[in-house]
Amino acid sequence: MTFSELPLSSIANKQYDAVIIGGGMVGASLALGLGQQGKSVLLIEKGAPQPNWLSEPPLRVSAVNRYSETWLREINSWQEIDEASSCAFKRLATWEKGTPVVEFSADDINETHLGSLIRNEAIQIAAYKALEQSALKVDVVFGAVITAYSQKTDSKLLVTLTDGETETNVESHLLIGADGANSKVRQLSNIGTSGWDYQQQCFSITINTQFEQQDITWQEFQPSGPKAFLPLNNNYACLIWYDSKEKVGHLKSLSLDNLKEQVLTTFPELPGDFEIVKTASFPLTRRQANSYVKNRVVLVGDAAHTINPLAGQGVNLGFKDSAELIELLGDTDLSDINKLNQRLSVYQRNRKGDSLVMSTAMDGFYHLFSNDKGLLKSFRHLLLSAANALPSAKLKVMKKALGF
Ligand SMILES: Cc1cc2nc3c(=O)[nH]c(=O)nc-3n(C[C@H](O)[C@H](O)[C@H](O)COP(=O)(O)OP(=O)(O)OC[C@H]3O[C@@H](n4cnc5c(N)ncnc54)[C@H](O)[C@@H]3O)c2cc1C
Structure with a gap:
């Protein structure tokens, strides 16, 4: 899929309600949502969607929860997601090696599915398609x-952009940083961050399966780090191997045949045979921008927060940022400084609070499950048995997983 190209020179000196830097999953969806509110928006993306993105085997996939699905439907983006790039799952299971499985099922709450695993590029392309058709x-x-x-004035910023050859200025009431973990907007605004790199890394292994598509995603906790299975469409699936940096380095150096041997001895048994087609490693980082708002600058998505992907919540938090920002700006006159400041401070309070709670929960899981200490082991067993035995606890966990 190719999209019509607008040269940078064609927007010189234009005025916008919002300039969004970064057209990833979060920025592109936000542009669509703000546009539907009647706002004039400029979306700047340093790359460009490539025509071969969806014909290549998948590599970067996200578990998109039901809250995000509902919101993406509302902005007419969900409907544009390539079907072959999306796989709904009905069941979610987790356990610690050697202990009973805790399973959550959509049937228990009369839902059709708990969430969907979707290629990141498919979510991004869907937003661009919806934009192009509108x-x-x-x-x-x-x-x-x-x-x-x-x-530029009390109510306007002057934003300077370049395509590497020419520089262009535009004016805008708002500048939104949706430009990911190493956000340039965050740097230009002198907004600091706090956080750390986790000792574990994530090694993602795309497999071509010789078994039928699964409706379950699972995660086994092992002392060296979790091992997870993500079902995908078209006979693909993803195996996620969390381990130390050294171990991931070693896995990367193996031939695909030797890597398969390691998978067979380390992962729980898969439903059938498979072939490894692609691998990639990702460092795991926790970062929080010290502020999500500074004057007329707003951060959303990974520009504001990156969290441990253990429970697949990163982009879901980003969609919540966008949904909340759109709602708060709905009836706001963007040139009214007092009103705008008041709305943006609500955005900051709510979204920072939510993402801190989620980051802290992920850290709790990370520390609780990634070790072999006796006391913590007993506590883990207690926790998982309680989740199995108490339907109310299970329902609470399921509601969180759905994103509500
Ligand atoms: C291994 C792993 C697994 C994950 N799994 C899940 C999961 O299952 N579920 C989930 O919810 N989340 C998951 N996440 C997190 C999720 O991938 C991120 O939260 C999500 O990609 C953030 O989207 P974003 O649009 O904010 O940022 P990005 O995806 O980083 O997009 C930023 C965009 O901005 C562009 N850009 C950057 N700098 C500039 C600039 N200066 N000017 C213009 N454009 C710029 C980039 O090209 C890019 O398109 C996972 C993360 C990792 C590492």
Whole structure:
């Protein structure tokens, strides 16, 4: 799928309600949502969607929860997601090696599914497709980045952009950083971060399966780190191997045949044979921007927070940022400084609170399960047995997993 290219020069000196830097899953969806509110938006993405993205074997996939699905439906983006790139799952199971399985099922809460595993690129492309098919006041420029911004008037920022050859200025009430973990907008605004790198890394292994598509995603906790199975469409699935940096380095050096041997001895038994087609490793980082808002600058998605992907919540938090920002800006006159400041401070309070709770919960899981200490082991067993024995506890966990 190719999208029409708007040259940077064509938007010179234009005025916008919002300039969004970063057209990943979060930024592209936010542009769509703000556009549907009647806002004029400029979306700047340094890359460009490639025509072969969805014909290659999948590599980066996200577990998208039901809250995010509902929101993406509302902004008409969900409907555009390539079907072959999405796989709904009905069941979610977790256990510690050698202990009973705790299983959550959509049937228990009369739902059709608990969530969907979707290729990141498919979510991004869906938003671009919806944008292209609409007649919204949203300009999209690929292959450009922000270089600077300054306060032009009380209610306007001057944003400087470049495509590597020419520089262009535009004016905007808001500048939104949706440019990921190493956000340039965050740097330009001098917003600091706090956080750390986890000792574990994530090794993702895409497999071509010779067994039928599964409706379950599972995670086995092992002292060296969790091992997870993510079902995908088209005979693909993803195995996620969390382990030390050294171990992941070793796994990366293996031939695919030797890697398969390691998978067979380390992972729980899979329902059939498989072939490894692609691998990638990711460092795990926890980062929180010290502030999500500074004057007329707002951070969303990974620009504001990155969390341990243990429970697949990162992009779901990003969609919640976008949904809340859109709602708060709905009836706000963006040139009214007092009103805008008041709305943005609500955004910051709510979203920072939510993402801190989620990050802390992920850290709790990480520390609780990634070790072999006797006392913690007993506590883990107690926790998982309680989750199995108490239907109310199970329901609570399931509601969290759905994202509500
Ligand atoms: C191994 C792993 C597994 C994960 N699994 C899950 C999961 O199952 N579920 C889940 O919810 N989350 C998951 N996450 C987290 C999820 O991938 C991120 O939260 C999500 O990608 C954040 O989206 P984003 O749009 O905010 O940022 P990004 O995806 O980083 O997108 C940022 C965009 O901005 C563009 N950009 C960057 N700099 C500039 C610039 N200066 N100018 C213009 N454009 C720029 C980039 O090209 C990119 O397109 C996982 C993360 C990892 C590492």
